[in-house]
Amino acid sequence: MFSSLGVRNYRLWAGGQVVSLVGTWMQRIAQDWLVLHLSGNSGVAIGIVMALQFGPTAVLSMPAGALADRFDKRKLLMLTQIGMAACALILGVTDTLGVATLGQVYALSLALGCISAVDAPIRQSFTVEMVGPEHLPNAVALNSMTFNTARIIGPAIAGVLITAIGTGPVFLVNTATFVAVLTGLLMMRTGELHRSERARGRSSVVEGLRYIRARPHLVALFTTVFFVSTFGLNFPLSLALLTKNTFAGSAGGYGLLSTVLAVGTLAGATMAARRKRPARVRQLMIAAIAFGVLEVVAGLMPTFALVAVVLIPVGAAQLTFSTAAMNIVQLSVDSSMRGRVMGVYMLAFLGGTPLGSPLLGWLAQVTDPRAPLVVGGAISAVSAVAAAAVFGAAAQRRVRATDDAVTTPDATAEVGVTR
Template sequence: MSQASVSSWRALRRREYRLYFFGQLVSLTGTWMQQTAQGWLVYRLTGSAALLGVTVAASQAPAVLLGLVGGAVADRLDRRKILLWTQFFALLQAATLAVLTSMGRVHVWHVIALALFLGVINAFDMPARQAFVTELVPPEEMGNAIALTGILLNASRMIGPALAGLLIARLGEASCFWLNSASYLAVMASLWAIAPRRLAASVVESATAHIREGLDYALSDPERRSLLLLLAATSLAGMPLFAMMPAFAEGVLKSGPRGLGWLTSSVGFGAMGASILLARMKGPEGLILTVGRGAMGFGLALLAFANSGRMALAIPAAMAAGFAMMTTFAGGNIRLQSRSDDAHRGRLMALFTMSFTTTAPFGALAAGWAAERLGTPFALSVGGSVCALTGLIFLARNTAMKGTWIEPIRS
């Protein structure tokens, strides 16, 4: 194996990170199976692109109210224990959806309510999970570990939807929900096997003061502010791609659940390529411009996807969108974490999570409304145009400010 290959996978030499990595790979594959099946179920029950947007909005809206609370909890308590509890409740959520669907008693309001419940879970899970990764490797391997986590996310994004498409066509949506509920056992087992490395922090200030102090820390740096604003705008305009995917697959391409699986997996394939390139990087320097180029490329790829009209063109456009999307969000994550100390990492990761989960519900609702009235291609084209313009403005601004950037924290 070449030195470059070893360097790309170096965080996997750490036992604790290895356990986490493979447990997450199983669990996230199940998660993507459920997300694909859930979108198809809503569209099958209602035929409404607007309700697809409502379902996605319900799953992400709790981060608006609880994201900062989740970040403060991640900085105060044992992150490993937080993750064990969130995975347990996510298992219950998936099993409930599986039972309702298997019995033929599921209605769209059940799906939306359970998506909302999962959103509450994720408001605590995501900041803890993002910060927990950095506890499993030494500081010099943090960027590599974050990029490898992106690889596992996108490996699961490739495998999960493709399997879901096959299973939905043969066995129905409930099979995906059952498999997802079982997949949580893998990540819970891996978390139990990881030796705790960080005790709960001793914090004497009130929760409100703790949150306020974290906000002051995160937003005092102009670079962090700029990155968070870019990610929020990109999520608002670009992430409705996933909410509208069932409507595009069935309403535009007439490709059914298998086509939906292939399109979602294609996004994951492209994102996997970006994650591998990020894993090969030796440090976070230069990522600012890379993130800006990613946002602009995401917008252009969305425009190509929206106007593809047939599967042979939609698949490569989806791959390009996945590559650019992962460059933007994973690159932004690495750069942000390089500018944080561990005491503030949970709250900073809450803001990172909120930068896309807070705006994504509004984007999904707007895209669903536009798709119902003007067509799914139009809705995605508008989002792509906004993404490309936002990335261009970010690039222009940060190219001019290049000499003022602050170097990453090394300790």
């Protein structure tokens, strides 16, 4: 189940990530709560922060993927970690001193978004360099387990700390956690990394787009990821508004819902780590449909406790979907193109947030705080059904083409030679 942990470099990375990601989730909860405080409980304000934090992905993820294919990923990651730590430090100091404003939060969210947009494709494509293709599916699943373990611990700690001492110190704690991942990167044995051939030339981004366009399964997969991520994965927005405006809850309640969701995603990650066979498209689509339906159900639950209960299977379905998508993409592309492909993947995964978050925040404000969950889940399910139909039609065309080739004498001869 934990075969990738047998690789020393990956152990260092995973250990540093557990600590750093706990701090990251603490900051996310604290930032959402600070924005609600500074904006007078505005859903639009949270949507704007999410748009600023994830918007740079639309511009920077593909160039960042090209960087990942051309330069040393380990050194690039060290630079991005330092940049994110600096953003957390500035926010922590201004908030602790009581001089933080909504405009400052917006500016720091944009800066963090730019750094994160560069970090994401480099981080994702670095996994295979640490463990090699053999352990990649297990490492992707363990990355998800690490992420969601932190997602359980971080919000719980943040809820307690915010209630006790405020949001400012939470940002400062997050700053300190970056030391762990930087230490892990510094201690790696570079000679044991499975480095891929580095790309050259200014047209590398264009080459990446051409590579994807020539593979219809990647186009359909990225389209599904875009719709599910843009409208379905809106939990920082939807759970904060639901807790504050529907159930009149506190930061502790918001942290609890985030933790319960993470319990579900951790369960999904554990199942993915146990799975020995690579993920398939069918599994991806079933998970996406299940996620959308369950999210709608969560949004319709009448009590806080029932919402928390339904969020567990929601989290499991979400993680199954995202892990399957990541495995399919990473294992179906050439190593020399992996950074650029992951740049486009991260664009599909996060690039729609500037569109979805403000829209869903506005919808919640003019209708009901439950709307982001209900509408987002419905769009996710419908998009997955449509993508499944496209994949099914493509499979039928391949079968018919094979049958036609077999029944054609010349084609039959050609197939025989190919075999």
